[in-house]
Amino acid sequence: MQELSDEKTKDSVGSNTPFTMTDDHSKVAQTMIPVSTCSEECLPGYRRASKPELQKCCFDCVPCSEGEISNETDSVLCHKCPEDQWPKEINQCVPKPIEFLSYKDDIMVHGVSVISVLFFLKSSMILGIFILFRDTPVVRANNQTLSFILLVSIMLSFLCVFLFLGHPTHVTCMLRQTSFGITFSVAISSILAKTIMVYMAFKTTKPGISQRKFIGVKITNCLVFLCSFLQVVLSISWLYTSPPFPESNTHLYPDRIILQCNEGSMLAFSILLGYMGLLTAVSFIVSFLARNLPDSFNEAKNITFSMLVVCSVWVAFIPAYMSVAGKNTVLVEIFAIMSSTVGILGCIFFPKCYIILVRPELNSKKSISRRKH
Template sequence: MFTWVPGGKAATSRQPEHISRMTAQFHYLRRVHFRDPLGEDVHFNEKRELSSLYYILNYASLIERKMIYRVVGHFNASAQKGNQLLINNDMIIPVSICSKPCLPGYKRILKPGIHKCCFECLPCSEGEISNETDSVSCRKCPEDQWPNDMNECVPKPIEFLSYKNDIAVLTVSILTFLCFLKTSTILGIFILFRDTPVVRANNQTLSFILLVSIMLSFLCVFLFLGRPTHVTCMLRQTSFGIIFSVAISSILAKTIMVYMAFKATKPGSSWRKFIGVKITNCIVFFCSFLQVLLSIIWLSTSPPFPEKNSHIYKDKIIFQCNEGFMLAFSILLGYMGLLAAISFIVAFLARNLPDRFNEAKNITFSMLVVCSVWVAFIPSYMSVTGKNTVLVEIFAIISSSVGILGCIFFPKCFIILVRPELNTKSGLSRQMKIKL
């Protein structure tokens, strides 16, 4: 059994119930035909479309908050294709504005007491963007991003002392390597001439310890360069603090030995029993052990760690080492300064002792250089930001190490290499004609 439905298609009696119901309803809708209040015919065509005329209205808001509208076109579904939609552009109500459109990168700000069609264009604040015309607000970029010239949020550049594209790192690396080679050469000279009076004066063992400590201090500079890691952040301050403390302790032991040697030359002096290798070794060990103990406490409680600091600069991220427990870092530097100050005072008091082997004057000048460098380091370190703080500390390390090397060992190398006739007991017993 077949039932005819609109469109000329046949359906069996096994059609779903809801399809049969819709077919029956449209059978009655096809008979709908009436006129609306505007006099237009309302009826359905063969495609089940409402073949009526739709008017297109253009609404506009007046200053008095009243709305007006105007017929600017119509849509007729029963018309031929291409003629269904007709719009009269001359009838469209123009938009009333008294300001130019706000370009991307700006936001609209309404002027108080003036209609909303009048506004100002203000640039977005730092770290914000607007990538649309006439935007009413700006969008803040994420913390690790920054606006570019295309009004897009792009990742901030990460800055650290890189070996690849930083001239300062290359300069520091070359300077440090040259200083390391120079110290190694001096150590080789002292080992080669270890039995001469100049090298044996004031304990050659302490001189060797001091030279090795200076060499290691130069190598510590490379821990401050490159991309920070957990290992380098934990080692760079503590390793330099321990190594430089050994160097200053050796100088302190040298100075004390000069003073004790002069006191022991007096008849019946009780200072003679204190002169020996054990005393100097105890001074170096004890003074260095305190720095080692402080470093262990620092690393076990609140060790330094790498971090990306985006608060120093707004347009870039500083990849740096967070020192963690700043009090421990301050004590570490303060302890090295205390050892240098004590060495300076003792060497200053012993500078005029009548001993031809006396190098207290040289030690006095070296400690004066060290103290001046680290006193100037504190305000410089606190006043700079970013990777410049690392460069300031590197400069202090190199300057203090070069100061010790130049004031204590360069005069001895001059005698060994240039004036070998003075590198004898008789030569040193005479009044030296050169100034060390």
């Protein structure tokens, strides 16, 4: 009888044991957060967005906006990268690449440099030809000194292109616009003086006014000096009041930094270009009026074509300059500088070089007297 009671006691103990284990599991389950889609972790690159109609533990994982990142799990907010960095990925900021007209990486810089050097050498060769044949009629026509000044200013204009290339510095930013403005103003002033010389030469062919030739030379030389000096004054005033300076533009493009020259004062830059445009327009008008005057080796027609080229280039430059950004603005200005300078060189000096080198029989006093008769 006692053995049977012991077995019942063991059975009752065994039957109570499972009930005790189930109760422990329920207590553990009450301390755990239930797993659901509302409580999943937000990965880096996303942020939490709460759901007002549900519990605080429920939220959505929203990707960060463009230009922002989150590099933590369950981030509440996304943050922007520093100005010199950009989000290459949704969870990482990387440094922005720096962009400018570099001699190392930009093939356009190599092309522009080669073209500038070639035309500089051509200008030097023409200057050498004019010095070698300085006593011939075709060189002496319309004041050979003005031709030398014009050729030197053209050579310097080609060299000014290199101030627009490479890493912008304080020196290059201050010199690029002003140096070209002064040299190009000297060139246009020389062209204007040469055109006036055509008119003066026609007037001195009349009897009894031989002294006007000397007066005309003095007037033209003073004209070149005054027109160039005024541009020098404008440039110095610009550099003194609000000089250009290099800057890093981080807002133009989101993924790169543009190294450029800030012009300082756009009003001064506009006045500089406007003065050159005024000289060009006056030269074009005067040369157009003097194109048919009966003078030997009258270059007024060639000057008219050259000024037409210059006016066309710079009129097209204004909308092109305003419609591009970054280093393309510098390329547009370089194209305008080189195109206008090549137009002057080709229209005025190539025909004279053709007469000197290919048709020397036309470069003589007999040919001049035959033309007059």
